[in-house]
Amino acid sequence: MCGIVGLFAKSPAIEESLGRHLAAMLAQMSARGPDSAGVAVYRNPVTSGSKLTLYSRDTLYDWDALCGQLDGAFGGATVPSVRASHAVVLVEADAAEAEVWVRRNFPDLRVMSAGSVIEIYKEVGRPEVFSEQFSLADFQGTHVLGHTRMATESRVTTEGSHPFSTGLDLCLVHNGSLSNHNRLRRTLQRDGIEFHTENDTEVAAGYLAWKLREGASLEQALEEGIEDLDGFYTFAVATADGFAVLRDPIACKPAVLAETDDWVAMASEYHAIAVLPGADDARVWEPEPGIVYVWEKAAV
Amino acid sequence: MAAGTASGTAVEVVDLATTPLRELNQRLHDLAGGKEGPTHWRVLNPRGAHAVACGLDAEIDIEIDGHVGYYCAGMNQLANVCVHGSASTGLAENMMSGTVVIEGSVSQSAGASAHGGLLVVHGDAAARCGISMKGVDIVVRGSVGHLSGFMAQSGSLVVCGDAGEALGDSLYEARIYVRGEIAGLGADCVEKELRAEHVAQVRGLLERAGFDDVDPSSFRRYGSARELYSFKIDNAY
Numbered sequence: 001m002c003g004i005v006g007l008f009a010k011s012p013a014i015e016e017s018l019g020r021h022l023a024a025m026l027a028q029m030s031a032r033g034p035d036s037a038g039v040a041v042y043r044n045p046v047t048s049g050s051k052l053t054l055y056s057r058d059t060l061y062d063w064d065a066l067c068g069q070l071d072g073a074f075g076g077a078t079v080p081s082v083r084a085s086h087a088v089v090l091v092e093a094d095a096a097e098a099e100v101w102v103r104r105n106f107p108d109l110r111v112m113s114a115g116s117v118i119e120i121y122k123e124v125g126r127p128e129v130f131s132e133q134f135s136l137a138d139f140q141g142t143h144v145l146g147h148t149r150m151a152t153e154s155r156v157t158t159e160g161s162h163p164f165s166t167g168l169d170l171c172l173v174h175n176g177s178l179s180n181h182n183r184l185r186r187t188l189q190r191d192g193i194e195f196h197t198e199n200d201t202e203v204a205a206g207y208l209a210w211k212l213r214e215g216a217s218l219e220q221a222l223e224e225g226i227e228d229l230d231g232f233y234t235f236a237v238a239t240a241d242g243f244a245v246l247r248d249p250i251a252c253k254p255a256v257l258a259e260t261d262d263w264v265a266m267a268s269e270y271h272a273i274a275v276l277p278g279a280d281d282a283r284v285w286e287p288e289p290g291i292v293y294v295w296e297k298a299a300v
Numbered sequence: 301m302a303a304g305t306a307s308g309t310a311v312e313v314v315d316l317a318t319t320p321l322r323e324l325n326q327r328l329h330d331l332a333g334g335k336e337g338p339t340h341w342r343v344l345n346p347r348g349a350h351a352v353a354c355g356l357d358a359e360i361d362i363e364i365d366g367h368v369g370y371y372c373a374g375m376n377q378l379a380n381v382c383v384h385g386s387a388s389t390g391l392a393e394n395m396m397s398g399t400v401v402i403e404g405s406v407s408q409s410a411g412a413s414a415h416g417g418l419l420v421v422h423g424d425a426a427a428r429c430g431i432s433m434k435g436v437d438i439v440v441r442g443s444v445g446h447l448s449g450f451m452a453q454s455g456s457l458v459v460c461g462d463a464g465e466a467l468g469d470s471l472y473e474a475r476i477y478v479r480g481e482i483a484g485l486g487a488d489c490v491e492k493e494l495r496a497e498h499v500a501q502v503r504g505l506l507e508r509a510g511f512d513d514v515d516p517s518s519f520r521r522y523g524s525a526r527e528l529y530s531f532k533i534d535n536a537y
Contacts, residue, residue, distance in 0.1 A: 251408070251426075251427050251445075251446075254388070254389060254407065254408075256388070256407075269348060269350075269369060269370075269388065270348035270367050270369060270386075270388060271347055271348030271349060271350075271369055272348075273348070274347035274348045274367070275347075279347075280366065284367060284386055284404075285405065286405070286407050286426050288445075289427065289445070289446065
C-alpha cells in the first residue's frame with residue numbers, strides 16, 4: 001500500500017497555507033499508510049551557504065552545541081527551527097561538504113536533507129499524530145511532498161520512512177516496490193552515489209540524483225528511469241523548483257492528478273485532493289502509465 | 301432529509317458531508333427484496349469516498365453529485381446509478397444487472413468480472429476495463445487503457461475512442477468493438493468480420509447508452525482466435 005501526496009502552489013494564497021493543506025491531505029492517506037509519515041517542504045531558500053535538516057533520536061538533543069562546532073568549522077551556522085526530533089541548520093558552506101562533515105563528526109545524527117530549499121521531516125506513527133508533532137499547519141512554502149507508509153520490504157523505522165533525499169534539494173516519494181534495487185544500488189555506488197538504508201525507494205532517489213548530476217533534466221531522468229527501474233511504482237518527485245509524477249507502464253499503483261489556477265495536486269486517491277480549496281471545480285485526471293508529468297516554477 | 305416535488309416522485313437527498321457513508325449504504329441495502337422506500341435518491345458531496353452505493357439489490361435510481369472513490373456501485377443488482385463526476389478503481393465491479401453511468405472518466409478495472417447490466421462511461425476508462433467480464437455490456441465514449449477485456453468471458457465492450465496495449469488478451473467469448481486506434485492486440489485476440497448482426501448489436505448498445513451521434517458501422521470487431529492452451533480439448537481434465 002502506502003499513500004503519497006504532492007502539492008505545488010501556483011498562487012501566493014496557497015503558498016501561505018501550504019502546510020495546512022498538506023496536513024489535511026496526509027490525514028486522508030492515513031488508512032493507506034499508518035506505520036509512518038514524512039514530508040518534504042520546499043520553503044525559505046537560503047541566498048548563500050546551505051540548509052540541512054538533521055534528525056536525532058534524542059528529542060532533547062543539544063542542537064546549539066552542534067551549531068557551535070559547525071560554526072567553528074565553516075562559519076555562519078544557525079539553527080532557525082527545531083520541530084520534535086528534527087532541526088533545520090543553516091551554515092555558510094557547500095551543502096555536500098556540510099553534509100559529509102555532519103556525518104563524520106556526528107555519526108549519531110541523520111542528515112534527512114541537504115540543499116538550499118528542501119526540509120524533510122519523517123517519523124514513525126500515524127500521519128495525524130505526525131502532523132501535530134511537527135506542527136505541519138505552520139509551514140509556508142512553494143511545494144511539498146508527503147508519504148504515509150505501510151511497510152513491506154524493510155523495517156518500520158524513522159530512517160526507513162519516506163521521503164528519501166539522496167541529492168541536493170531532490171526528493172522522491174514512492175508507492176510500490178522495486179525488484180532490481182540491489183543490483184542498481186551497487187552500480188550507482190560505483191559511480192559515487194551514497195546510500196544510508198537498505199530501502200528500495202532510496203535507490204530510485206539515488207538513481208535520479210545520479211541522472212541529474214550527469215546533466216539530465218528532471219523529465220529526461222524520469223524517462224530514462226522507465227527503462228532502468230524495474231518494479232511497481234508511482235513516484236512523486238520534487239526538486240528546488242520542479243514537481244513531477246511518473247507511474248510504471250503496468251500501472252498497478254494508483255495515482256490521480258488535479259489542477260486549478262491556484263495549485264497542482266497529486267495523490268494516491270482522490271479523497272486526499274477533495275480536501276483542497278476549489279477541488280470540486282478542478283480538472284481531475286489519472287496520469288497515464290509510463291508518461292512523465294512535470295511542472296516547473298519558472299514555467300507556471 | 302427528504303425533498304420532493306410530488307408524492308411518489310420524492311427524491312431522497314443524502315449529504316455525505318453530514319451523513320456517514322455506512323448509514324447511506326445501510327439504508328440502500330434495506331430496500332433489497334422489494335421492500336418499500338424511496339425509489340429516487342440523490343447523494344451529495346461524495347468527495348472521493350470508497351464503496352458509495354455498493355451492494356445494491358433494488359429497483360431504484362441513484363444520482364451521485366461529484367467524484368467517487370473505489371468500488372462505486374460494486375455488485376450492483378437492478379439499480380440505476382449515475383455519477384455526475386469521475387470514478388476510481390473497480391467501478392461496477394461484479395455488477396449483476398441494472399445500469400451504471402459515469403459522466404466523467406473512470407480509473408482501472410471498470411466493470412471487472414461483471415455478469416450483467418450496462419456500464420456507460422462518457423469519458424475515458426483506464427487500464428483493465430472489462431477485465432474478466434462475464435456478461436456485462438460496457439460502452440465507453442472515450443478510450444480505454446491497456447489490458448482492457450483481459451480474459452473477458454462474455455458480454456460486449458464497445459469503445460468509441462482508442463484502445464491501449466494488449467487489448468482482449470486471452471479472451472474467451474466476449475465481443476470487443478473499437479472505433480479508433482488500437483495500440484496492440486493481446487495474445488489470441490484477433491480482428492473478425494463486422495457483419496450485419498454485429499452492427500445491429502452495436503447500434504442497440506449505443507442507443508441504450510444514449511450516444512446517438514456515433515455510427516455503429518464505423519467499428520471494428522475483435523474476438524478470440526481460440527488458439528490458446530485452454531481451448532484445446534486434449535488439455536481438459
